Amino acid sequence: MIAEDTLAGILARLCPMHLLVDDSGVIRRVGPTLQKLRPETPMPGQRFLDLFDLTRPRKVGCFADLLTGEGKLGVAFRDAPHTALKGQIVPLPGGAVIDLSFGISLIDAVRDYALTSADFAATSLAIELLYLVEAKSAVMGEYGQLSRRLQTARISAEEQAFTDTLTGLKNRRAMDHVLTRKAASGMPYSVMHIDLDFFKQVNDSLGHAAGDHVLQQVARILVEETRQEDTVARVGGDEFVIVFDNLTDRPRLRRIAERLIDRLQQPMLFQGRPCAISASIGIAPSVEQPLVSPAGLLRLADLALYDAKHAGRSTLRFATPRPAEPAWTRPAAGKDGETAPPSAVSGRDS
Amino acid sequence: MHGLVNRAIQSFVTDTYGPDRWRRVTEAAELGDFEFEAMLIYDDAVTEALLAAFCADLGRSRGEVLEDLGTYLVSHPSVEALRRLLRFGGDSYVDFLHSLDDLNDRARLAVPDLHLPALDLREEGAGRYTLACGPGMPGFGWVMMGILRAMADDYGALVLLEHHGPHADEGADDEADEVIAVTLIESAFAAGRAFDLGARAG
Numbered sequence: 221m222i223a224e225d226t227l228a229g230i231l232a233r234l235c236p237m238h239l240l241v242d243d244s245g246v247i248r249r250v251g252p253t254l255q256k257l258r259p260e261t262p263m264p265g266q267r268f269l270d271l272f273d274l275t276r277p278r279k280v281g282c283f284a285d286l287l288t289g290e291g292k293l294g295v296a297f298r299d300a301p302h303t304a305l306k307g308q309i310v311p312l313p314g315g316a317v318i319d320l321s322f323g324i325s326l327i328d329a330v331r332d333y334a335l336t337s338a339d340f341a342a343t344s345l346a347i348e349l350l351y352l353v354e355a356k357s358a359v360m361g362e363y364g365q366l367s368r369r370l371q372t373a374r375i376s377a378e379e380q381a382f383t384d385t386l387t388g389l390k391n392r393r394a395m396d397h398v399l400t401r402k403a404a405s406g407m408p409y410s411v412m413h414i415d416l417d418f419f420k421q422v423n424d425s426l427g428h429a430a431g432d433h434v435l436q437q438v439a440r441i442l443v444e445e446t447r448q449e450d451t452v453a454r455v456g457g458d459e460f461v462i463v464f465d466n467l468t469d470r471p472r473l474r475r476i477a478e479r480l481i482d483r484l485q486q487p488m489l490f491q492g493r494p495c496a497i498s499a500s501i502g503i504a505p506s507v508e509q510p511l512v513s514p515a516g517l518l519r520l521a522d523l524a525l526y527d528a529k530h531a532g533r534s535t536l537r538f539a540t541p542r543p544a545e546p547a548w549t550r551p552a553a554g555k556d557g558e559t560a561p562p563s564a565v566s567g568r569d570s
Numbered sequence: 571m572h573g574l575v576n577r578a579i580q581s582f583v584t585d586t587y588g589p590d591r592w593r594r595v596t597e598a599a600e601l602g603d604f605e606f607e608a609m610l611i612y613d614d615a616v617t618e619a620l621l622a623a624f625c626a627d628l629g630r631s632r633g634e635v636l637e638d639l640g641t642y643l644v645s646h647p648s649v650e651a652l653r654r655l656l657r658f659g660g661d662s663y664v665d666f667l668h669s670l671d672d673l674n675d676r677a678r679l680a681v682p683d684l685h686l687p688a689l690d691l692r693e694e695g696a697g698r699y700t701l702a703c704g705p706g707m708p709g710f711g712w713v714m715m716g717i718l719r720a721m722a723d724d725y726g727a728l729v730l731l732e733h734h735g736p737h738a739d740e741g742a743d744d745e746a747d748e749v750i751a752v753t754l755i756e757s758a759f760a761a762g763r764a765f766d767l768g769a770r771a772g
Contacts, residue, residue, distance in 0.1 A: 351655060352680065
């Protein structure tokens with residue numbers, strides 16, 4: 221039989237958090253690292269169960285009961301800090317060896333007790349675990365920063381984008397570019413401004429998902445009813461603009477607008493429920509306003525749309541030819557210094 | 571080349587020589603106004619162009635510049651995390667030297683797509699060691715020279731280092747190993763810097 225001193229010497233190196241206890245549960249020897257956790261209270265001479273609370277197994281009548289089971293232990297110091305330890309108890313003649321380990325509480329324990337690598341057995345994976353935790357948090361930190369930068373880049377890319385993400389149509393920025401190019405090219409074109417009627421009611425009664433669905437259906441119809449070379453843009457919540465390339469003929473534009481209104485009035489189903497909308501349309505062909513800039517033409521189409529709205533919705537209006545670049549604009553609430561157009565009907569809700 | 575390596579070069583240039591120098595170097599390397607992301611992968615040619623431009627700008631050899639980079643990686647406060655990770659290699663400079671055998675595995679454990687050259691430490695006796703750097707990053711041996719020197723300071727050890735093998739400026743033959751001869755004259759020459767296991771680097 222190996223002498224206790226020899227055994228304790230071996231255990232101190234292999235299992236620096238071991239305890240040698242006698243069969244009544246009194247500690248006879250303690251590993252250097254375990255003792256380091258309570259430098260003021262020498263452990264030898266104390267009862268194991270006075271020093272530690274058992275969390276596994278829970279129901280133990282006396283210390284000897286620990287020796288009969290599978291020997292897996294969960295314990296925590298009775299005094300603060302209540303570091304939790306896991307362990308294994310193995311019976312010896314006249315007592316037992318208990319080997320303890322920090323388990324997942326390692327990270328806190330290393331900080332709380334200022335442990336160094338010398339406190340762990342040469343074979344322990346504690347240092348590798350600490351290395352991994354630290355390396356992983358450094359890497360996660362880098363990924364976190366990367367995500368934030370990508371998010372910022374995404375926002376700025378969206379701001380610079382030409383596409384309306386909901387409908388896949390061009391957005392207002394893209395339309396402004398198209399209009400600028402039209403003006404430079406000198407080719408005839410027309411601007412059609414479309415505002416949905418009753419869209420707010422759909423949104424309010426059936427929810428935003430229904431509203432989004434309607435906008436997508438509208439976009440599909442506008443694209444189907446126009447040619448490849450025309451530009452279809454969503455320029456506001458439920459406002460759309462079509463720029464017709466090389467097309468200024470009133471009867472043709474009227475037919476297109478009427479067909480659009482007709483199609484948009486067909487109820488669209490969302491989750492089996494009908495969403496009824498319509499559209500008002502204002503049209504401004506460039507040849508009728510030779511001195512007007514693209515932005516001015518857009519304003520004229522807007523004014524015509526305003527007239528259409530007040531004519532009772534689901535209808536279309538052409539812009540009245542103007543002698544020169546007008547300062548008129550739709551009499552929007554809260555904008556100062558703008559002159560209401562002569563044809564505007566005030567006092568009605570648009 | 572992994573973004574971490576590129577980012578390390580960028581931090582080295584900006585922390586040591588200032589952000590203006592970084593801009594000048596990226597312009598010279600025809601990268602424009604450029605910053606690396608640590609967690610993305612870049613074409614090796616980008617790293618190559620950058621290093622060439624940086625060495626030309628400083629008017630120093632690539633070996634010297636890479637050795638300075640290695641020193642920076644261990645000693646500059648803004649990369650303190652890396653020094654700590656290296657200190658997990660062991661309690662003494664000798665333990666640290668032995669941990670270099672696992673350096674590429676350790677790196678890969680933390681960042682699976684980071685492939686560092688394999689390192690092979692041989693004990694030659696009487697405090698003499700040789701460290702062979704495997705292929706993959708020409709000039710990595712010079713970076714290791716800087717790391718070994720700065721880590722010796724960190725542990726308070728006194729060492730002599732010699733770089734053998736392909737010179738970094740010749741560059742072309744990246745299959746031949748670079749070998750570093752390490753002579754440990756005294757392992758407790760100075761106090762070194764403290765390493766607290768539980769103190770996470772900010």
